[in-house]
Amino acid sequence: MARLLPALVFGLACALSAAPAFAADQTPASPAPGATGTNAAAPNAADVKWRHGTALVGEPKYPADFKHFDYVNPTAPKGGLVRLSAEGTFDTFNFVVPRGNLADGLGLLYDTLTTSSLDEPYSEYGLLADSLSYPPDFSSVKYHLRPEAKWQDGTPVTPEDVVWSFEVLTKNNPQQQFYYRHVKSAAATGPNEVTFTFDQAGNRELPQIVGQLLVMPKHWWEGTDAKGRKRDITAGSLEPPLASGPYKIKTMVPGRSITYERDPNYWGRDLPVNVGTNNFDQIRYDYYRDDVAELEAFKADQFDWRVEASAKTWATAYDFPAVKDGKVVLEMFPTRGSGVMVGFIPNLRRAEFQDPRVRRALNLALNFESMNRILFFGQYQRINSYFYGTDLAAAGLPTGRELEILNEVKASVPPGTIPDSVFTTPYSNPTAPDVDAERDNLKKALDLLQAAGWELKGRQLVNVKTGQPFTAEFLINGPTFERVGLQFKQALSRIGINLTLRTVDSSQYVNRVRSHDFDLIYGGWPQSLSPGNEQRGFFGSDSADEDGSQNYAGIKNAAVDKLIDKVIYAKDRDDLVAATHALDRVLLANDYVVPGWTLPASRVARWNRFAHPDPLPQYSTGFPTIWWYDQALAAKIGRAPQ
Numbered sequence: 132m133a134r135l136l137p138a139l140v141f142g143l144a145c146a147l148s149a150a151p152a153f154a155a156d157q158t159p160a161s162p163a164p165g166a167t168g169t170n171a172a173a174p175n176a177a178d179v180k181w182r183h184g185t186a187l188v189g190e191p192k193y194p195a196d197f198k199h200f201d202y203v204n205p206t207a208p209k210g211g212l213v214r215l216s217a218e219g220t221f222d223t224f225n226f227v228v229p230r231g232n233l234a235d236g237l238g239l240l241y242d243t244l245t246t247s248s249l250d251e252p253y254s255e256y257g258l259l260a261d262s263l264s265y266p267p268d269f270s271s272v273k274y275h276l277r278p279e280a281k282w283q284d285g286t287p288v289t290p291e292d293v294v295w296s297f298e299v300l301t302k303n304n305p306q307q308q309f310y311y312r313h314v315k316s317a318a319a320t321g322p323n324e325v326t327f328t329f330d331q332a333g334n335r336e337l338p339q340i341v342g343q344l345l346v347m348p349k350h351w352w353e354g355t356d357a358k359g360r361k362r363d364i365t366a367g368s369l370e371p372p373l374a375s376g377p378y379k380i381k382t383m384v385p386g387r388s389i390t391y392e393r394d395p396n397y398w399g400r401d402l403p404v405n406v407g408t409n410n411f412d413q414i415r416y417d418y419y420r421d422d423v424a425e426l427e428a429f430k431a432d433q434f435d436w437r438v439e440a441s442a443k444t445w446a447t448a449y450d451f452p453a454v455k456d457g458k459v460v461l462e463m464f465p466t467r468g469s470g471v472m473v474g475f476i477p478n479l480r481r482a483e484f485q486d487p488r489v490r491r492a493l494n495l496a497l498n499f500e501s502m503n504r505i506l507f508f509g510q511y512q513r514i515n516s517y518f519y520g521t522d523l524a525a526a527g528l529p530t531g532r533e534l535e536i537l538n539e540v541k542a543s544v545p546p547g548t549i550p551d552s553v554f555t556t557p558y559s560n561p562t563a564p565d566v567d568a569e570r571d572n573l574k575k576a577l578d579l580l581q582a583a584g585w586e587l588k589g590r591q592l593v594n595v596k597t598g599q600p601f602t603a604e605f606l607i608n609g610p611t612f613e614r615v616g617l618q619f620k621q622a623l624s625r626i627g628i629n630l631t632l633r634t635v636d637s638s639q640y641v642n643r644v645r646s647h648d649f650d651l652i653y654g655g656w657p658q659s660l661s662p663g664n665e666q667r668g669f670f671g672s673d674s675a676d677e678d679g680s681q682n683y684a685g686i687k688n689a690a691v692d693k694l695i696d697k698v699i700y701a702k703d704r705d706d707l708v709a710a711t712h713a714l715d716r717v718l719l720a721n722d723y724v725v726p727g728w729t730l731p732a733s734r735v736a737r738w739n740r741f742a743h744p745d746p747l748p749q750y751s752t753g754f755p756t757i758w759w760y761d762q763a764l765a766a767k768i769g770r771a772p773q
Contacts, residue, residue, distance in 0.1 A: 181262035181275065184254060185245075185339055191254045193403075202250050202748035203407025203757050209393070211760020212413040213741070214434040214771065216425050218609065219637030220386040220418055223367035226345070228303050229645065229679045231367040232638055234383070235416045239391050240374035244274050244293070245342035246404050249748035249757075252468045252660040255339060256404050259288055259346055259375070265338045270331070272338035276323040281398040282348045282375050290319035295349040297327075297341070299364050306679045309668060313337055333700055336663040348373050375399075377409040390415040407744075410759035421609050432738060432772060436754060439734040441611055442507040449736060458768040460739045463732045468750035470521035472514060473655030474727035475605075475619070479685040480675075481650055483601060487550075488579040490722035495576035496622045497725055498563045506614055511728035513560050517715050518658050520731055525712040525719070527557055532709035537716070540693045548690040550720040558719040560726055576626050585627075592627030602629045603650040608640035612653055645679045653727065654683055662711055666695045670718060684723045691717055740765040 184191035199205045215235070223231035245255040245263075257263070260274040280288040297317045301308045313329050314337070320326040327341045351373040352364050362368070371380035377400065381392040391414045399405050417434055419425040426444065429437045430451050439445045453459040477484035477493065484490060499513050516524035529537055534554075541549045552558075563569035577587060584595050592601040603623075605616045613632060620630040630651070635643070643649055656669050667674060672687040674680040694714040701707035733752070742761040747753055765771070 179264045179273065181264050183262055184256040185263075185342075186251065186254045191256065192251050193248065193254075193256065197403050199403050199406035200248055200250065200748075202744055202746070202753065204744045204759070205407045207407050207410045207744075207757070207759040208762075209410050209759070210412050211740075211762075211765075212415065212771065212773070213411045213436070213755050213758075213760070214415045214417065215436060215755075216428070216434045217416050217418050218421065218425060221389070222386060223369065224372050224380075225364070225366070225368045227299055227347075227364055228367070229306060232641065234389050236378075236389065236391055236414060238376075239378035239414060240372060240376045240380070241345045241347070242280070242288075242375045242399065243343055243345055245339070248404075249751040249753055252750060255342060258399065258402070258404060259293075260342070263338065263342065268332040269329070269335050269338060271326060271328045272341060273320065273324055273326045274342070276325070277399075278323055279398055280375065282351070283373055283379055283394060283396070284351075286348070286350060288346065288348075288375055290321075290323065290325040292349050293317070293325045293344065293346050294319055296347045297344060299347075299352075300344075303365055304679075305677050306668065306681075309674055309677055309680065310664065311340070313664075314341060317341075334664070336699065340664060346375065348375070377405070378414065381413065386418065388415065388417050408756050410757070411755055412760075414755060422611050429736065435738045435740065435771065437736045439736060442510040442730075443614075445510070445734045446508040453738075453768075454736075458739055460737050462735050462737070464735055464747075464752045465732045466520065468660055470516070470518040470523060470658035470660075471655060471729055472517040472519060472658070472724065472726065473729065474514065474653065475725040476652050476654050476683045476723075477603075477725075478647060478649055478651070478683070479687075479723070480647055481603075483603065483650075486583040487722050488583040489585075490725070492576035492579045492583075492626065493623070494722060494725045495561045495572045495579070496626055496628075497561075497619060498569055498572075498622055499560070499728065500563050501569075502615065502618055503728065506618065507728070511730055513728055514726040515558060515560055515719075517656070517718050518662070518711060519729065521658065521660055523658070523660070523662065523708060523711040523715070525558070525715040529554065529713065529716065532706065533712045536694070536697055536710055536713045540690050540697070540713070544690040544693060548688050548721075549717055553716045553720045558716065573625055580626065587627045590624070590627060591629070600629060601627065602631070604631050604633045605651045605653075606633050606635065606640065606643060606649040607653070608635055608637050610634070615653070644683065647678070647683070647685065652683065655724075655727070656681065661707070663699050666698055666714070670714075670723075671695055686718075686721075686723055688717070688721065738771065739768060740771060 183195040184193065193200070217235045219232060221232045221234040224234055224237060226233055226237060242259045244258060244260040246258040248254050248256065259276055259280050261277045262275045263272055265272040274293070276288060276290060282288060294317045297311070297314070301311050313331055313334060314327050315330040316328045318326055329337050352362050355361050356370055369383070369385055375398065377394060377397045378391040379394050381390045383389040393409060393412050400409070419428060426448060428434060430453070449461055454461060475493065477490055479485055503509055503511050518524045537549065537553060561572045563572055580592060585592050585601060586595050593599060594601070605619070607613065607616060613634070616632045620632065623630045644652060668681050670682060670686045670691050672689070672692050674682040675685045675687050691714065694710060694717060697710035698707060698714055701710050740761060741758045742764065743753065743758045
């Protein structure tokens with residue numbers, strides 16, 4: 132299960148359970164687990180079984196009385212400034228409505244009902260809520276709020292805030308409405324208690340999905356601003372919002388910079404899930420027009436931490452004096468606990484891309500080996516799964532439970548939605564190690580295009596029936612992918628397809644992708660180790676026509692829909708893996724994407740002013756959450772510009 136809302140708004144992701152087991156039941160008469168202070172009240176019903184956390188396999192790693200996560204430094208010093216970067220601009224702090232350009236870092240302001248650990252792939256622990264409870268059939272869930280949870284104005288966080296937040300999100304954000312569509316109702320059902328009721332039983336993810344809800348203050352949003360104007364949750368706003376999290380907005384320059392400052396009165400600073408975290412006094416985001424300007428600013432010590440996306444830049448642009456002097460550290464952090472599919476995504480809403488033979492031809496035309504050698508300095512691996520890098524990636528031919536699932540689904544879907552190749556031929560990307568292989572791939576591509584109703588006239592591919600040439604636009608939002616786009620353009624021209632590159636600013640790019648106004652983009656989907664309901668938003672038929680959905684390709688496939696249900700309703704881990712393998716095979720066999728490339732690590736350059744726990748957690752670098760400003764290191768390289 133992906134943490135969908137934070138992933139959408141803040142670029143975050145986490146893994147939760149598709150088939151969770153839970154911590155031992157707590158004594159009903161005792162205070163709710165994790166509650167602190169003399170005014171901590173026990174939940175209502177004496178027969179309700181309250182749990183402090185959730186896990187996919189067995190029990191959560193951390194018991195109800197844990198003091199802090201193992202990977203933090205509980206005595207980490209507080210202080211200092213960390214400067215981060217962003218591209219483009221921002222014009223709103225309101226994440227509820229899917230319009231405008233959201234400011235980076237808004238996740239620093241808000242607490243959710245639960246929070247994840249970084250050294251477990253599928254565990255969640257209470258944050259705003261100290262415990263949760265649900266019946267054996269997963270048809271509802273109760274969350275018990277911590278009595279000490281407060282907004283930054285000192286007002287308690289209430290069940291009414293939770294209910295109101297859920298209602299305004301699902302009313303005003305189509306993507307969230309789709310994601311939470313199985314939540315039938317949310318209601319305050321007791322002191323510090325809120326209950327979510329579902330429209331179905333057996334969906335094991337739903338209790339945890341609502342735990343990811345970002346809770347907002349109802350009283351603030353229904354009030355007036357400093358000028359006496361009533362606030363509007365349906366409109367963009369640059370008024371610093373009231374929140375409940377560890378930071379609040381200190382200063383901002385619209386579209387250019389935003390600084391968050393740590394709230395010394397944060398109600399949850401001493402919770403076990405927060406000990407050793409949120410160590411910086413200030414976190415600042417500065418915005419840059421494009422990656423070229425951003426890199427030059429980093430070299431000039433204008434910000435501290437840069438994740439390098441370009442293999443060429445990593446290989447050639449980091450030989451400046453600060454690196455040689457040890458003031459800037461270059462480091463590779465391995466990627467664990469998540470999978471990915473990225474690539475060229477053709478828009479199936481366009482007639483040209485609706486035939487899978489056309490989409491396969493695009494893949495045959497792409498010469499990855501040449502790109503990797505010429506453009507990427509041999510750093511990348513070709514992706515061959517929607518769950519690449521995890522045990523959820525299909526391999527070989529289907530057997531056992533996986534084969535059973537594919538046969539169950541095939542019997543109830545239209546012919547062709549599960550291609551026969553799923554059962555007979557393991558998926559593989561075309562390869563072109565030499566000129567002869569490249570020429571053979573292009574011939575195969577032309578054969579497929581001809582079978583799909585296209586013919587080559589001179590150097591131009593045209594539709595046999597209409598005579599219209601095959602043209603497509605590759606939409607990009609910066610110079611990084613221009614080199615890649617030009618290589619693909621040249622390759623496609625050899626089979627008569629005219630690909631044009633269209634570079635737009637970040638705002639226009641986001642709006643066009645949200646409205647599915649493109650022919651071809653380079654994008655993808657992050658995958659957790661426990662996929663589930665978010666797959667409907669990625670690949671489900673119901674999301675294909677939703678503005679703002681992550682079903683970028685516009686996939687409408689009955690077999691895919693049924694396989695997504697198999698993933699969601701998996702009864703155990705083995706069943707989940709088998710169902711995900713089956714889903715992976717069907718997606719790959721329909722060639723909905725021309726798979727791209729990846730590096731199973733993050734390339735990071737940083738000014739050497741910070742320290743971190745050793746070792747770092749298994750599934751994240753934890754930056755900047757568990758890092759801290761190191762005065763001794765900073766003194767060696769000089770104080771950062773403020």
